[in-house]
Amino acid sequence: MxxxxxxxxxxxxxxxxxxxxxxxxxxxxxxxxxxxxxxxxxxxxxxxxxxxxxxxxxxxxxxxxxxxxxxxxxxxxxxxxxxxxxxxxxxxxxxxxxxxxxxxxxxxxxxxxxxxxxxxxxxxxxxxxxxxxxxxxxxxxxxxxxxxxxGLPPTVSARLRHVAHLGIRTRDFAFAQHGLTPPAEPFRVELTAPDGSLWTWGPEDADQRVTGPALDFCLRVTRRRHRADLALEATGPDADRWLDLAQAFAGPPGQERPPAGGAA
Incomplete structure (x- = not known):
């Protein structure tokens, strides 16, 4: 409790x-x-x-x-x-x-x-x-x-860890939403927290990895920014695909937000 x-x-x-x-x-x-x-x-x-x-x-x-x-x-x-x-x-x-x-x-x-x-x-x-x-x-x-x-800055705090955690927990759901079989192996996720510390999930030796700022990851899994506008890096084809599909919420993924530059 x-x-x-x-x-x-x-x-x-x-x-x-x-x-x-x-x-x-x-x-x-x-x-x-x-x-x-x-x-x-x-x-x-x-x-x-x-x-x-x-x-x-x-x-x-x-x-x-x-x-x-x-x-x-x-x-x-x-x-x-x-x-x-x-x-x-x-x-x-x-x-x-x-x-x-x-x-x-x-x-x-x-x-x-x-x-x-x-x-x-x-x-x-x-x-x-x-x-x-x-x-x-x-x-x-x-x-x-x-x-x-x-026209205001986003709310950024340590509470983003909850958003990121949910985005990671819903990995398999995101694949299933698109009719895809979820990857069998766990991913490694390493995110730089707002205070500069490192938040990590998954085994250190995982072949599939996602790294980048925690804010960017949260923006992606909530589908509030196009992937092209975020400093996220994927290692491995499944991790790369996940960043295209990721969503931390129930229901359909909705319409993709356009990239800031106007081109995908």
Whole structure:
């Protein structure tokens, strides 16, 4: 539980960091377009609130979540967009208040999930700690869309380790999303943390390797930047392919962000 408590503290801190960006925005700034086509800043926050609410439902009433997921069926993507649109229409002040309350309720619910219990989700069921990591990842990723829209620097902290870890844990999922058989052997991943230290995963003698800045890796696995714009290096054909496919989130990979130079 100590590890989960620390993770929930990091989840709260990530939400607070984005909250600080949007809390005092003028109404017109909420209408600023973000890199996600058709999504404004308000849409991004409304989406985070809606997804937090879905996670809360999954953690507290799995049967109700499963029923809602089944009811959405093949129209899930449209349902997600519609929910963001509806939430964005409530007005900035009310939206922020709802988002804050939802974050707090979700954190409390995840703290209460019994050890070993699995929470249903849009992808595979997961433990409470994994759900907290997924919510942190999505908060950071949508926060990137917001800061991009506002011309602000990204939020960079030691919490990126959670995002990177999730990106690594979802390696096989990313291959499967594209109908490919995941590589059998583990990869070595070495990332330079924001403080200059080295974060590592996998065996030191692995043939397949990925190295580079942790921020760049997180931008890639959340698909917030084109690979051509990132200082990531892959050794081995499988690792190279992974950087093309990597995604740390459930569902389809979505449209690739164009490279900054305009050419792939």
């Amino acid at each position: 100590a590890d989960r408590a620390a993770l929930l503290d990091d989840l709260a801190a990530e939400g607070d960091a984005l909250d600080a960006v949007v809390a005092e925005l003028e109404d017109t700034a909420w209408l600023a377009p973000t890199p996600a086509e058709g999504w404004t800043v308000a849409f991004q926050i409304a989406h985070l609130h809606w997804t937090d609410q879905q996670a809360l439902l999954a953690a507290t009433d799995p049967e109700a979540f499963a029923a809602a997921l089944a009811a959405a069926g093949d129209a899930l993507a449209t349902h997600v967009d519609d929910a963001a649109r509806e939430g964005a229409a409530t007005g900035p002040e009310q939206l922020v208040e709802r988002w804050r309350a939802g974050r707090a309720a979700l954190s409390e619910a995840l703290a209460a999930v019994p050890d070993g219990a699995r929470i249903p989700w849009f992808g595979p069921p997961m433990a409470a700690a994994s759900m907290a990591t997924a919510r942190l990842m999505e908060t950071w990723a949508h926060g990137m869309d917001v800061t991009d829209a506002l």
